[in-house]
Amino acid sequence: MATAKTTLPNAGPVTGSRSFLSRLRDGDEIARLVTMVFAATVVLITLLLVYELWTNSALARAKFGLHFLVTRVWDPNIDQYGALPFMYGTLVTSAVALFIAVPLGIGAAIFLAELAPPRISDTLQFFIDLLAAVPSVIYGLLGVFIIVPLMRTVIFPGLNKPLGFMPFFKGPSYGVGFLTAGIVLAIMVIPYIISVSREVLLSVPRDQREAALALGSTRWESTWKVVVPFAKTGILGSVFLALARALGETMAVTMVIGNTPTISASLFSPGDSIASVIANQFTEATGDVYLQALVELGLVLFLMTFILNGLARILIVVTTQRGSGVPT
Amino acid sequence: MKRLALLVGGVFALGAMVWAAQNPLLINGAGASFPNPIYSKWFDEYHKKNANIQFNYQSVGSGAGIKQVTDGTVDFGATDGPMNDDQLKAFQDKRGSAILHFPTVLGAAVPTYNVPGVSGALNFTPEALAGIFLGKITKWNDPALASANKGVNLPANDIVVVHRSDGSGTTYIWTDYLSKISEEWKSKVGKNTSVNWPVGLGGKGNEGVTGLIKQTPNSIGYVELIYAAQNNIPYGAVKNSSGNFVKADLAGVSAAAAGAAKDIPEDFRVSITNAPGKNAYPISSFTWLLIPQKFQDAGKRDAVKGFLKWMLTDGQNYAEGLSYAKLPKEIIEKEKKAINNIQ
Numbered sequence: 001m002a003t004a005k006t007t008l009p010n011a012g013p014v015t016g017s018r019s020f021l022s023r024l025r026d027g028d029e030i031a032r033l034v035t036m037v038f039a040a041t042v043v044l045i046t047l048l049l050v051y052e053l054w055t056n057s058a059l060a061r062a063k064f065g066l067h068f069l070v071t072r073v074w075d076p077n078i079d080q081y082g083a084l085p086f087m088y089g090t091l092v093t094s095a096v097a098l099f100i101a102v103p104l105g106i107g108a109a110i111f112l113a114e115l116a117p118p119r120i121s122d123t124l125q126f127f128i129d130l131l132a133a134v135p136s137v138i139y140g141l142l143g144v145f146i147i148v149p150l151m152r153t154v155i156f157p158g159l160n161k162p163l164g165f166m167p168f169f170k171g172p173s174y175g176v177g178f179l180t181a182g183i184v185l186a187i188m189v190i191p192y193i194i195s196v197s198r199e200v201l202l203s204v205p206r207d208q209r210e211a212a213l214a215l216g217s218t219r220w221e222s223t224w225k226v227v228v229p230f231a232k233t234g235i236l237g238s239v240f241l242a243l244a245r246a247l248g249e250t251m252a253v254t255m256v257i258g259n260t261p262t263i264s265a266s267l268f269s270p271g272d273s274i275a276s277v278i279a280n281q282f283t284e285a286t287g288d289v290y291l292q293a294l295v296e297l298g299l300v301l302f303l304m305t306f307i308l309n310g311l312a313r314i315l316i317v318v319t320t321q322r323g324s325g326v327p328t
Numbered sequence: 329m330k331r332l333a334l335l336v337g338g339v340f341a342l343g344a345m346v347w348a349a350q351n352p353l354l355i356n357g358a359g360a361s362f363p364n365p366i367y368s369k370w371f372d373e374y375h376k377k378n379a380n381i382q383f384n385y386q387s388v389g390s391g392a393g394i395k396q397v398t399d400g401t402v403d404f405g406a407t408d409g410p411m412n413d414d415q416l417k418a419f420q421d422k423r424g425s426a427i428l429h430f431p432t433v434l435g436a437a438v439p440t441y442n443v444p445g446v447s448g449a450l451n452f453t454p455e456a457l458a459g460i461f462l463g464k465i466t467k468w469n470d471p472a473l474a475s476a477n478k479g480v481n482l483p484a485n486d487i488v489v490v491h492r493s494d495g496s497g498t499t500y501i502w503t504d505y506l507s508k509i510s511e512e513w514k515s516k517v518g519k520n521t522s523v524n525w526p527v528g529l530g531g532k533g534n535e536g537v538t539g540l541i542k543q544t545p546n547s548i549g550y551v552e553l554i555y556a557a558q559n560n561i562p563y564g565a566v567k568n569s570s571g572n573f574v575k576a577d578l579a580g581v582s583a584a585a586a587g588a589a590k591d592i593p594e595d596f597r598v599s600i601t602n603a604p605g606k607n608a609y610p611i612s613s614f615t616w617l618l619i620p621q622k623f624q625d626a627g628k629r630d631a632v633k634g635f636l637k638w639m640l641t642d643g644q645n646y647a648e649g650l651s652y653a654k655l656p657k658e659i660i661e662k663e664k665k666a667i668n669n670i671q
Contacts, residue, residue, distance in 0.1 A: 021441060075524035077517070144539055147568060152544075174529055174544055259493030259530025270529050276493075283361075283389030283522040284495025286415070291391075 007274060048197075050302065056298035057287055068296060075259050076285070081293035083300050085261035087325025089178065089271035090301065094246040096182025096267065097189055102239055104186075109235075112194065113201035114223045125198065132191035140255035148175035148256060155179075156268055167265035176258035179267035184252050189242035196241060200234030201227060233316055240312040246318040247305055250275040274301040352382040353627055359385075359393020359406030362497045362552065363615045366433055366650050367406065367447060370643050381631045390497055390521060396653055397618050398422055403628060405442040405615050405618035408435070408497025408595035409504070409521060412445070425622035428670065429596040430663055431614035433644075433652035436553040436581045437501045438563040438611070440519040442541045443468055450564040451476040451573045454602075454610075457566070460487055460512035460548060462517075463527035468546060476567070477541045483546070490540045490549030493530025495521040499611040505601040550611075553581065569602050579654035580609035589658035591649060612653070623671050629670060 023029045060068065064081065071082020087128035114123045156173035163169040191320060204227045228235070258270020274297050285291045352375070357367075359449035364387035371383035384612040389394070390407040397405030398419045410429055411419070419427045422437050439452055456472040459465035465472055469482040492499045516522050529544075534555040541547045556563050565575040574580050587605030592598050602610045618635070623629035640660045647654045655663075 069466070073524065075523065076522055077519050142544075144501070148543060172486070176529060253531050254493065255536070260525070260528065270491075272530075280494040280530070281522055284391040284496075284497075286391040286394060286521065291395075 011086055015105045023135060026244060042208045050299075051258060053295060053299040053302060057299055058290045060292035061278070063289060064293075064296075068293075069300070073239050074265065076287070079287065081177050081290070083274070083297055085263050086272055086274045086277050086297060087300060087304065088255065088263045089181075089261075089273040090247055090275070090304065092267075092271070093181040093185055093273060094243060095256065096179060096301060097185035097246045098239065098243060100183065100186035101190045101193055101242060105190045105238070105242070106197055106235060109192075109194045109201060109238075110228065111199035113198045114227060115150065115219075117165075121198075123232050125195070127263050128191045128194050132195060136188060136249060136252040137255075139188050140252035142187070143256040147180055147183055149181050151175045151177075151268075153184075159191055160268075168267050170266040173268040174258065174270060175272045176256050177266075177276060178264075179266050180266070181257040181271070181273070184256050185249055186245045188249065188252060192242045192245060194277070196238035197231070197235045200231040200238070203234075204230045233320055235320070237318055243308060243312075244305060247295045247308070248301065250279045264308065274298075274304075347609070352380050353631055354384060354406070355395075355628055355631055356402045357386070357404040357406060357617075358388050358396045358402045359618070360390045360408045360615055362386035362408050363406065363433060366510065366647060368387070369646050369650060370635075370639060371431070373643075373646065374638060377638075378631075381635070383635065388606045390496065390500075391403070391495060394618065397620070398429070403474045404620070405631065406432075406616065407618060408613065409500040409519075409600075411618065415597060416436055419620075423620060423622075425563055425577045425620055428619045428621055429483050429616045430619060431585075431596055431655060432513075432617055432639060433647050433655065433661060434581045434585055434600075434612055434614055435497070435501070435652065436576045436584075436609055436612040437498050437505075437550045438553050438556050439548060439550055439566065440538070440541055440556060440561050440563045441548040441549050442545060443483065444485075444545050446480060447453055447562075448480065449562065449575055450480065451567065452564050453567045454509035456504065458506050458513050461489060461491075461506060461526070461528070462513060463489070468520065471594065476573070485546040488544050488547040489525075489528030490531055490537050491525050491528050491548050492522070492534075492550075492614070493532050493535060496533075496538075497521065497613075497615065498534070498550065498552050499523065501601065501611055504599050504613070505611045508602045530546055553577075557648050557651050566606050569604055570606050570608070572606060573592050574607060575611045576611070578648055578651070580652040581605055581612040582656050583661055584608035584610065584612040585653070586656035589662075592659065594666075596663070619670060621669060633667055636670075637664065640664055 011043050020029065064071065067170060068081065068083050069087070070084055073082050074081045074085070112124055116124070151174035152173055156171065159169045160173070161172050164171070197316065208226055208230055208312070209222050212226040217225065253273050254276040257276060259272050259276065260270040260274045261277070262269055264271070278297055279292050282294050285294055364385070367385050371385055375382050385406070391429070393405040393407055394411055394415055396402045399424060409472055411427065414429065439457065441450065443450070450473075453472065453476050456465060459470070459472055463549050466487055467484055468487055469484045474482055494650040498517060500521045503517065503523050506517070507514040507519045509590065517526060529540055531540040531549070534551045537549045537551055538555070538559070538561055541549050552606065555561070558620060563576065565573040567573050583605050584603040587608045588598060588600040596614070596616065600612055600614065603612070619632060623632070641656070644654045644660070
């Protein structure tokens with residue numbers, strides 16, 4: 001965790017003039033080698049993954065080129081495939097999820113870390129950790145049995161009547177669709193945001209708070225103007241962890257999104273996502289190009305995650321340079 | 329320490345003995361998931377009778393089954409839709425011999441729906457089904473539906489179409505039927521395990537489609553007959569090529585196969601949707617085992633031939649208990665002859 005470095009004493013490697021042999025005997029060298037191999041394995045697996053996705057989509061890449069990214073048709077019978085509706089669905093559902101989950105999650109984390117009595121905070125944290133461990137298919141069932149009917153009977157009429165003039169809230173609603181998938185994803189990722197953000201907030205040094213209070217700020221002012229900015233990097237980290245989970249979620253999304261490759265501004269429209277279509281069609285995909293187009297979708301999802309993560313890094317660097325009080 | 333070594337050695341020796349004693353001939357297969365329950369039953373029963381032969385079957389889907397048998401990673405495949413000419417050629421090129429199709433049992437797809445105020449079974453004409461799934465018939469009280477359901481009070485509500493989102497043999501049967509009865513469907517959409525649907529929502533698996541239909545008023549979709557029967561899901565009757573409305577049951581599905589039997593080609597690659605016959609249910613299909621014509625291993629060849637013979641005789645008796653329709657005897661006779669082609 002990013003915050004560990006602010007709390008732990010600086011424990012650099014104790015090397016010096018001791019011979020390699022004595023270090024080997026003490027276990028330092030062995031530990032270094034073993035952990036290095038483990039670290040290398042992770043890199044290797046990532047490279048292998050990209051290599052596999054790349055080589056196994058060669059036919060589809062050759063046939064469609066970059067058109068794959070802007071084509072709307074997905075038709076196994078004429079062997080034409082395009083990723084656009086699936087990319088759109090993945091991005092829209094993830095954006096909806098973050099739009100809902102970020103304020104809720106960070107708000108809850110601030111309460112748990114700063115304002116709640118420790119006993120209540122710890123108890124709630126226990127339940128939040130439990131929620132984070134619930135398998136996604138369970139959230140899918142929650143979506144199917146509670147949110148889908150609620151969407152059709154309550155949320156859609158409620159939003160469509162006053163806001164129906166906006167393209168985002170046009171009907172009809174079948175209960176399943178982008179918004180439903182976004183809400184289910186939001187419920188899934190909130191525990192991540194709360195859990196990580198709370199830890200980050202708790203690890204903000206005590207003297208920061210005391211200094212703010214000593215300068216005459218109220219409890220809330222010290223929380224909002226000192227503690228939260230101090231923890232900003234870590235909180236952003238929790239948001240991107242949530243985003244990564246939302247982008248790749250398969251089972252829960254497929255159960256509530258409607259599985260129709262459409263691009264529609266309406267959040268009530270049924271749609272489809274990359275992970276969902278791969279899970280749906282991979283087993284029965286006949287024909288090389290069909291199969292490879294699905295692998296290429298996987299490659300697209302990988303690249304999307306990669307790019308968004310890169311943007312996240314840049315965002316963190318930019319915001320911390322503006323001087324939020326985080327030591328870099 | 330010595331005792332431990334002795335113990336470990338003993339366990340290994342025992343394991344080796346057990347392995348040697350029960351070292352049955354392993355024959356691996358992979359493919360369609362629709363017939364998996366009956367195939368598991370068959371392979372289990374056959375192993376009980378022939379302890380020296382063990383079939384392994386992975387229900388990985390028809391597409392993967394065709395791919396694996398073509399790549400030679402399994403001894404036989406299984407599929408819900410017959411292999412097309414390109415796939416046959418690919419097999420011939422890679423394996424240097426032909427592949428044979430053996431129908432095993434039959435399945436069917438049935439229309440299921442949720443229309444408020446309608447409790448009995450609805451009648452569907454081919455024109456109505458094609459119109460609904462093409463998105464041209466959009467209201468439940470459309471004349472095409474109303475004329476076939478006299479006396480039923482159909483509401484003036486919009487129809488919500490539900491289809492499978494995952495690739496599936498059921499979708500293959502359904503779209504194969506629609507391709508046969510509607511030129512427009514054939515040219516615009518076609519048949520496959522998953523297609524580019526003109527309208528509708530997708531649900532994953534029979535349970536996903538059923539779930540969406542139960543929750544969405546005015547919806548219509550299709551599920552496997554077995555699934556509908558085992559879960560007491562109401563479904564409608566479909567007008568067959570003789571003009572009768574037939575509500576699917578196992579006899580009606582077998583009747584469709586019997587109706588198609590006299591025109592069945594030598595390689596059994598035939599669709600029996602919209603088959604002739606007074607009682608034939610029109611949205612029926614075989615499911616096939618894919619057996620290479622040439623086996624390198626004579627032991628495996630004889631085991632497979634033995635199994636096929638058993639499957640066509642005693643094996644068929646297990647079908648109806650698991651809600652599969654049996655093969656009609658015309659087909660069984662033809663298949664028995666075809667077994668001799670395996671070398």
